[in-house]
Amino acid sequence: xxxxxxxxxxxxxxxxxxxxxxxxxxxxxxxxxxxxxxxxxxxxxxxxxxxxxxxxxxxxxxxxxxxxxxxxxxxxxxxxxxxxxxxxxxxxxxxxxxxxxxxxxxxxxxxxxxxxxxxxxxxxxxxxxxxxxxxxxxxxxxxxxxxxxxxxxxxxxxxxxxxxxxxxxxxxxxxxxxxxxxxxxxxxxxxxxxxxxxxxxxxxxxxxxxxxxxxxxxxxxxxxxxxxxxxxxxxxxxxxxxxxxxxxxxxxxxxxxxxxxxxxxxxxxxxxxxxxxxxxxxxxxxxxxxxxxxxxxxxxxxxxxxxxxxxxxxxxxxxxxxxxxxxxxxxxxxxxxxxxxxxxxxxxxxxxxxxxxxxxxxxxxxxxxxxxxxxxxxxxxxxxxxxxxxxxxxxxxxxxxxxxxxxxxxxxxxxxxxxxxxxxxxxxxxxxxxxxxxxxxxxxxxxxxxxxxxxxxxxxxxxxxxxxxxxxxxxxxxxxxxxxxxxxxxxxxxxxxxxxxxxxxxxxxxxxxxxxxxxxxxxxxxxxxxxxxxxxxxxxxxxxxxxxxxxxxxxxxxxxxxxxxxxxxxxxxxxxxxxxxxxxxxxxxxxxxxxxxxxxxxxxxxxxxxxxxxxxxxxxxxxxxxxxxxxxxxxxxxxxxxxxxxxxxxxxxxxxxxxxxxxxxxxxxxxxxxxxxxxxxxxxxxxxxxxxxxxxxxxxxxxxxxxxxxxxxxxxxxxxxxxxxxxxxxxxxxxxxxxxxxxxxxxxxxxxxxxxxxxxxxxxxxxx
Ligand SMILES: Nc1nc2c(c(=O)[nH]1)N[C@H]1C(S)=C(S)[C@@H](COP(=O)(O)OP(=O)(O)OC[C@H]3O[C@@H](n4cnc5c(=O)[nH]c(N)nc54)[C@H](O)[C@@H]3O)O[C@H]1N2
Ligand SMILES: Nc1nc2c(c(=O)[nH]1)N[C@H]1C(S)=C(S)[C@@H](COP(=O)(O)OP(=O)(O)OC[C@H]3O[C@@H](n4cnc5c(=O)[nH]c(N)nc54)[C@H](O)[C@@H]3O)O[C@H]1N2
Ligand SMILES: [Mo]
Numbered sequence: 001x002x003x004x005x006x007x008x009x010x011x012x013x014x015x016x017x018x019x020x021x022x023x024x025x026x027x028x029x030x031x032x033x034x035x036x037x038x039x040x041x042x043x044x045x046x047x048x049x050x051x052x053x054x055x056x057x058x059x060x061x062x063x064x065x066x067x068x069x070x071x072x073x074x075x076x077x078x079x080x081x082x083x084x085x086x087x088x089x090x091x092x093x094x095x096x097x098x099x100x101x102x103x104x105x106x107x108x109x110x111x112x113x114x115x116x117x118x119x120x121x122x123x124x125x126x127x128x129x130x131x132x133x134x135x136x137x138x139x140x141x142x143x144x145x146x147x148x149x150x151x152x153x154x155x156x157x158x159x160x161x162x163x164x165x166x167x168x169x170x171x172x173x174x175x176x177x178x179x180x181x182x183x184x185x186x187x188x189x190x191x192x193x194x195x196x197x198x199x200x201x202x203x204x205x206x207x208x209x210x211x212x213x214x215x216x217x218x219x220x221x222x223x224x225x226x227x228x229x230x231x232x233x234x235x236x237x238x239x240x241x242x243x244x245x246x247x248x249x250x251x252x253x254x255x256x257x258x259x260x261x262x263x264x265x266x267x268x269x270x271x272x273x274x275x276x277x278x279x280x281x282x283x284x285x286x287x288x289x290x291x292x293x294x295x296x297x298x299x300x301x302x303x304x305x306x307x308x309x310x311x312x313x314x315x316x317x318x319x320x321x322x323x324x325x326x327x328x329x330x331x332x333x334x335x336x337x338x339x340x341x342x343x344x345x346x347x348x349x350x351x352x353x354x355x356x357x358x359x360x361x362x363x364x365x366x367x368x369x370x371x372x373x374x375x376x377x378x379x380x381x382x383x384x385x386x387x388x389x390x391x392x393x394x395x396x397x398x399x400x401x402x403x404x405x406x407x408x409x410x411x412x413x414x415x416x417x418x419x420x421x422x423x424x425x426x427x428x429x430x431x432x433x434x435x436x437x438x439x440x441x442x443x444x445x446x447x448x449x450x451x452x453x454x455x456x457x458x459x460x461x462x463x464x465x466x467x468x469x470x471x472x473x474x475x476x477x478x479x480x481x482x483x484x485x486x487x488x489x490x491x492x493x494x495x496x497x498x499x500x501x502x503x504x505x506x507x508x509x510x511x512x513x514x515x516x517x518x519x520x521x522x523x524x525x526x527x528x529x530x531x532x533x534x535x536x537x538x539x540x541x542x543x544x545x546x547x548x549x550x551x552x553x554x555x556x557x558x559x560x561x562x563x564x565x566x567x568x569x570x571x572x573x574x575x576x577x578x579x580x581x582x583x584x585x586x587x588x589x590x591x592x593x594x595x596x597x598x599x600x601x602x603x604x605x606x607x608x609x610x611x612x613x614x615x616x617x618x619x620x621x622x623x624x625x626x627x628x629x630x631x632x633x634x635x636x637x638x639x640x641x642x643x644x645x646x647x648x649x650x651x652x653x654x655x656x657x658x659x660x661x662x663x664x665x666x667x668x669x670x671x672x673x674x675x676x677x678x679x680x681x682x683x684x685x686x687x688x689x690x691x692x693x694x695x696x697x698x699x700x701x702x703x704x705x706x707x708x709x710x711x712x713x714x715x716x717x718x719x720x721x722x723x724x725x726x727x728x729x730x731x732x733x734x735x736x737x738x739x740x741x742x743x744x745x746x747x748x749x750x751x752x753x754x755x756x757x758x759x760x761x762x763x764x765x766x767x768x
Contacts, residue, residue: 081108145172153465154406157526174442186376196617209397212359217369221251282634315391361397381626411529536604643753
């Protein structure tokens, strides 16, 4: 594809024509038009396959929920372009490293297992048996089981990830770094502390009953397009949708339903947000605190007038703990602090509080804008506090909704991909499989990379994902990956992680979610869990491009069998019949009774959520208010220094994490390029810079490491002054590995202290 760089503000609604046009472009570009379309029509229908796009739930009322970005994910996977052994013979790893992320994945699907040959700097084909034997050899050579890191990316099925963690624990390690550590970790930690369960409390239907929906730090128009349907329907029936987002995001403003042809071709698009607030990056805790300060004031006035207060006193008395300490914390927080940190005026926060107060049933949703900061846990707990005050839990149309990322990231955790080694899970694995699982905490993603840098890791296995581009501090991450004795990447497509091999390295080509998974006992299906704790079956339909590819489940079994043999389990029997895996899941993971039988339920089955029924699995069995003070600064710097700018790294419309589908970001008006920096026009003027000029961005982090990216084009944008935005993964070199969330270790990808200056590099940047 050719790309012509341009900046053109987008004036349409989200969805609508633009989405249709863009989807067909991807469908037709992937050279497999008919079966692509057929695939597309089957997503989320009948058994079919679960959309590999995002973790939003399925709406069982409409037959086919159209989503542009889900369509991209499907067609991207279903491409007929192949990366065959000849490709690797032609290109050395060093030359491939010069290529963009877009180029790498665009080459197509990997067809053969490949092993890195250091002498020729090329990958060469290897048999599956030799690959498994090599892995076994390296693992058996380890001095202790914690010299392995087992990374997981959130597309892996329940079946594959369950066996993967059982395998790791049988080896003796809890080193399970995963993409969640860089993503919604803070949601799990915060919700667990506050309400005893680390998952959202609502179900998809609740959106039909809410009177107000508060959307914090999330861009559903791009990342969860099907959520726009829920928001739009809610707005249409009069519910208030209130957005808190540092940027003006088109999808939160207007949305044309592609299933309503009239809206697509006319300008009848529906409005989504009835109020839109643009806090500073990291300013949401202050914003919510401000809202509560207003509400507390009104509550007290009512009480003083002898009326019932504003808050749900019965709910608080019955279910909660710590509300008085929280009120003290609110009283101790000054308006100055709230206004300067949030960047919102007292007036705006009073208005937001009024909308909140006027709604009987409220849902709060959030994503990376809340989770990727240093103080993400207290921020999310502040949102929970607000909801608890009004008893917005345990009733229809109300609750808490962290909107997950990868399509099965929530299921991965349920299946035991968790470095924290939950005691109950360890007990049940021990009893069921008759072995002694390790109990000490293992490594999360940042800890795993640090261990690699210290030379402590012999083997890295990655069940999907692309650590090289997803992790912070790109150079240090590259060094970390290369420090392993053996790195094994289980992948669908070529990516940067393959080009930073350990001393030895394997690429194992795997089937995708959309493809037929034929095993010894016949065609297999897998299961996944969405953001609403619904578990459903997913069965691929597409014919695999190569008969050398294996399913993730079969690969995990192949590795485990080569390393452990049949000492604990007959792995190859499990690979032949996934029903047997589900029997083990049923026996060891709560909520999965009659698992195989319930896989036939159309639309899946609900795992349940104790907090949604007002049962709190916390000390004292109550919901706990957090009374954390507002942090002095969103990014604490030595000597109280304040960086001139705070940068967030986010997604464009044409990407799926490190997978770059194309170089457009339609709703933000950016075309044919990715190295852009969104900035307030007055900030540009103050620095004597102009739109279109190139700048270098440098992190201020005082640890002796230089972190700079160069040649980013300035784009004037509706964003509060002092805040900047640019795309991930291009800006990952700026995120320090040592800057992470308290209690989460999640890199602070949404608050990086930076300076910018006119670029010395005047030439035009390369375009893929
Ligand atoms: N098409 C597509 N779908 C995806 C993905 C994808 O890459 N492409 N990725 C998947 C994954 S893994 C995830 S985790 C989700 C990510 O979904 P999102 O969280 O929506 O992803 P980001 O692009 O990181 O967007 C962050 C949004 O929060 C805003 N924001 C950033 N910082 C702050 C802040 O401090 N306060 C407030 N109020 N707003 C802030 C940004 O302006 C932006 O709108 O999407 C999933 N779905
Ligand atoms: N600066 C910055 N960094 C971030 C973020 C940010 O907002 N800013 N977001 C973070 C977030 S939220 C996340 S979730 C992580 C994502 O981190 P990862 O999950 O590690 O990255 P992905 O880009 O989703 O992985 C893409 C690769 O997965 C492989 N793949 C695709 N489908 C399949 C499949 O079905 N099976 C297997 N085995 N492999 C498959 C392909 O080879 C593809 O190249 O990145 C994090 N990093
Ligand atoms: Mo994510």
